[in-house]
Amino acid sequence: MIKVGIVGGTGYTGVELLRLLARHADVKLHAVTSRKESGMKVAEMFPSLRGRVGIAFSTPEESDLSQCDVVFFATPNGIAMQQARELLAAGVKVIDLAADFRIKDVAEWEKWYGMTHASPELIAKAVYGLPEANREQIRAAQLIANPGCYPTAVQLGYLPLIEAGVVDAGHLIADCKSGVSGAGRKAEVSSLFAEAGDNFKAYGVNGHRHLPEIGQGLALAAGKPVGLTFVPHLTPLIRGIHATLYATLTKDVDVQALFEQRYVNEPFVDVMPAGSHPETRSVRGANVCRIAVHRPQGGNTVVVLSVIDNLVKGAAGQAVQNMNLLFGLPEDQGLDIVPLLP
Amino acid sequence: MIKVGIVGGTGYTGVELLRLLARHADVKLHAVTSRKESGMKVAEMFPSLRGRVGIAFSTPEESDLSQCDVVFFATPNGIAMQQARELLAAGVKVIDLAADFRIKDVAEWEKWYGMTHASPELIAKAVYGLPEANREQIRAAQLIANPGCYPTAVQLGYLPLIEAGVVDAGHLIADCKSGVSGAGRKAEVSSLFAEAGDNFKAYGVNGHRHLPEIGQGLALAAGKPVGLTFVPHLTPLIRGIHATLYATLTKDVDVQALFEQRYVNEPFVDVMPAGSHPETRSVRGANVCRIAVHRPQGGNTVVVLSVIDNLVKGAAGQAVQNMNLLFGLPEDQGLDIVPLLP
Amino acid sequence: MIKVGIVGGTGYTGVELLRLLARHADVKLHAVTSRKESGMKVAEMFPSLRGRVGIAFSTPEESDLSQCDVVFFATPNGIAMQQARELLAAGVKVIDLAADFRIKDVAEWEKWYGMTHASPELIAKAVYGLPEANREQIRAAQLIANPGCYPTAVQLGYLPLIEAGVVDAGHLIADCKSGVSGAGRKAEVSSLFAEAGDNFKAYGVNGHRHLPEIGQGLALAAGKPVGLTFVPHLTPLIRGIHATLYATLTKDVDVQALFEQRYVNEPFVDVMPAGSHPETRSVRGANVCRIAVHRPQGGNTVVVLSVIDNLVKGAAGQAVQNMNLLFGLPEDQGLDIVPLLP
């Protein structure tokens, strides 16, 4: 049994990790830390876990996370970079669901995240945890930078086109829509039901932190920098991301075949039949990215539709997938969930 | 023109007052105070008011509210009781949308609201602003305690039965459902879209502050104390209250006729035809209470269905209705709004 | 492996059965019938089942359901009563998720459902599939009348009080709220997003088909007829029922202990700690009924809060639970699902 610790279990990625790990056959939950809620039963805060998670939140001090085989950081940005070094030194594997180790260029990271990086030496060591791009490096890693939600949906949607070199990588447009759980379980006016409900808006048009993360991944695939316009929107869903991706074809290829071949062996990417329109609810609660690809009116603009559940393939599910890879388990262990529809 | 001040214009009752007053023919907006947001244009916080409300939030000090003809308190509980005395002394009329002056029994108020009342002497002076019960006293008042949202829906639903003495007033059950805007524009986890969306729950079953307010109003109508079980629920609406009221008939009366007669002259209470089921959206944005009354299977249990928009007839609309009465204006001035459906 | 057939797989109870059975270790799906959609892949209609359910809808004729070990009817009312006889004669077990066999009094059934019963002789043979009331009879049955959604939530909430004889069974009030999926996947104006969204209403106050079903179950527990007022409401949830149940205590009992003892061995009923308010989302997607019991202000009115997912414990999940009992499997086989929150 893998001994698991979770730092910061009171947010949405935390409770989602717990939902998945509670049914994972090879996992034993060692500790869920929360300085603020220590002593409270986890299932008191999240009644969905009654009968599934018996332990209480504990302080970091009493938790002795160095005994764990793996520790997940389901924390705000800036925490893992302070605590990972000690755990790594103790031989613990670390999966950070926040952004601390995602950007290789430290200066770039510091610009977008507005803080000084506490462990720049760990960034090079960290492996970006997108299995569809990096599976072998992940297997061998000790420190995983679990991708952001938008970056997962966008990269999986663009990778076949970029890797094949069939689109103009200098002019990509990613119009993305996210459910409100993407903003986390923080008390903020803009995330209130009476603010975000029955409402739709763009945000961060002039710059969102996921822009450099996506750009880095696509540049790696392209072998050169890419030009990307990324516009995120808030939509009244609880869960779900829908990325609508635009690119201009530079070669006349069978895009449907291209996508099907690229993902033929991927257990968690579903290329839908030509003409499909994936719905966010078709992946609700499941670790799947469903993709459809279109060429409207047969023109040279290709439109990729890519949907994920932001809390699963966009966060906790992908983290468990990475854990499975780190420990040599079947990649879908604990992730065999049928989406909840309706 | 009536010179109007609003204390606390950053919450939902504040913006709703502004929506209504922006189109009120007899009103001139003097000041909207907010210590925290002073200097910010009101329409910057609430873009729905662009082109309608030109002024900025101001501090109480710079606002000189004593120049107003009427001041609305759209503040949390406990503010009006501290500031009303001075305004009243200056001859200003005051309408408190919070609870400070609603309960006549000071000890009871202090128990439920958990604070010492700062102006107990004003409580007797205050008139409870439910026009359908108190119209003449309101006309003559200087200080109005604007009713709570649940109390408005519940009292309007029970009054015909209680006043006529045809039900057992010792065993009333009010099962009420509220939209999330009723919790205000405060940053609280429980009001987040991802918490309150696609979810339904009761709350405060063992005691909610609106219980003594409803009990006081119904006791006045009954001429004796009443026995009331009040269970509020949170439902994923932005606006709307639906009260489902149960009582046992002690006389065999034509309840439909009873309701129609009671409200025949009321401009803002709509008794629907027998057999109707009022929908909350049928009053969305409007200062109306729609009511239907049933006797399931012809038995002696009477079921009253009463719906309001919690921000209009349950708050800001009723406050404007009270203002109209205070100043001798047509009662529906500025309230001639057709509900938004769908 | 149990060979399973589903009649009518295009509605919400059908797709929910498929979600559950797709992961059930002892089940082999033989056929999903739909005359209208025959030939279409099930996963084409419900993309959430891609990779999980490989078969296509088939006509009843080509399906040869008599080869099945068990057939579920996920059909509108009035279908199972026409087709069950032949299957039963062939030795097939039948679980009807509709209402055809729920009411023992045929005349009563015909009155509420507005049709002549096609197989009245089967009604006596049918066992009402509420395991918490009827577990042993279910094990021995061949024909199961799977309970309605409201009846499940209401009966589980009232049973401890009624069986113990501690409330006035002549005056029960069940104020119930349902998500919109309860109306099924039928194209009806009243179930449109723009009608049912951001809206709350009661319906069927003068009589709903679940009233006689609940009355029958409670009368059985009470050993005498009960008096019940049942008011259903439509609330903008996709899934979920919240029953708020009122009764007058006739004895001063520890209601918390009463509920805990009644359900101590029940795997799918969760009695929450005193003072709790169960949320519908805490059971989303799972075969659980969570219950809390209150005595507001310590009076003699007892308030029971009972929540289920209408498609799981209120339909397909309970049907699988019944199947497990029919075939001597662990009762929770295939039902080991952690609710989806948020």
Added chain:
Amino acid sequence: MIKVGIVGGTGYTGVELLRLLARHADVKLHAVTSRKESGMKVAEMFPSLRGRVGIAFSTPEESDLSQCDVVFFATPNGIAMQQARELLAAGVKVIDLAADFRIKDVAEWEKWYGMTHASPELIAKAVYGLPEANREQIRAAQLIANPGCYPTAVQLGYLPLIEAGVVDAGHLIADCKSGVSGAGRKAEVSSLFAEAGDNFKAYGVNGHRHLPEIGQGLALAAGKPVGLTFVPHLTPLIRGIHATLYATLTKDVDVQALFEQRYVNEPFVDVMPAGSHPETRSVRGANVCRIAVHRPQGGNTVVVLSVIDNLVKGAAGQAVQNMNLLFGLPEDQGLDIVPLLP
């Protein structure tokens, strides 16, 4: 008083017209036709209109619409083209809220709408009712083709750029999101609450009927054909359209100033300050288009955000605006509505 008839008053554009006309000072409602519902009070179907609209639906025969000064067609596509000729001959002005007269190229219209046009000779006579583009022609018209919802939001967002010739009109991308009321009040599975709620999807990526309408309007402004990729999405709003528009600048202009100047005299277009993100709720219920314009990272991609209420500026409100122009009334008569927020 203008004598008004409405053909097809049972849909969302019909009830929205009634909401607006009920408060319009210069309008007298002559008839609302519905063959199916004739005899039923309009306010029985739409309780929001109780006390506002007294008449009943009537058959076309008994309505004698030729007595009207203006007739609105709030019907499905294909009705107005059959009935308009007779009304026009009788001197009645006609405003078609459907698509019958929007496309000048009959063959193109017939291809996209799948029917033979019944009155091709009227198409040339019809004026496209986008006042911000065609105000003077509208004043002089007898037959108005009221624009579609998407076309309104998209054209208002692109016009300043196209007219000024500062973008590459050959490569425009319009990523649009609509609330569910845009699909109308038709009983269709895909519009059910349990289908469209908590879900997001694209649709019609390979071709949507609004594409040629938008293309025609933009080509007119550009003086040459444009290249447009138009991807509509369904989002769980009741009302609202959010168009996110992308174009490549070919000149380095001050886009903020360009938009402000273009719309400086437009009463119903609000250019927001630089850096803004308009929300759909900021126009809920009002005849306004709010627009913000961005150049992310100062690059040459311009992003325009344009929001409307699809039932108001996208349908019934614009129709009333056109009526005001047709009859020489103040353009905002009856449209002086403050948006409903929250």
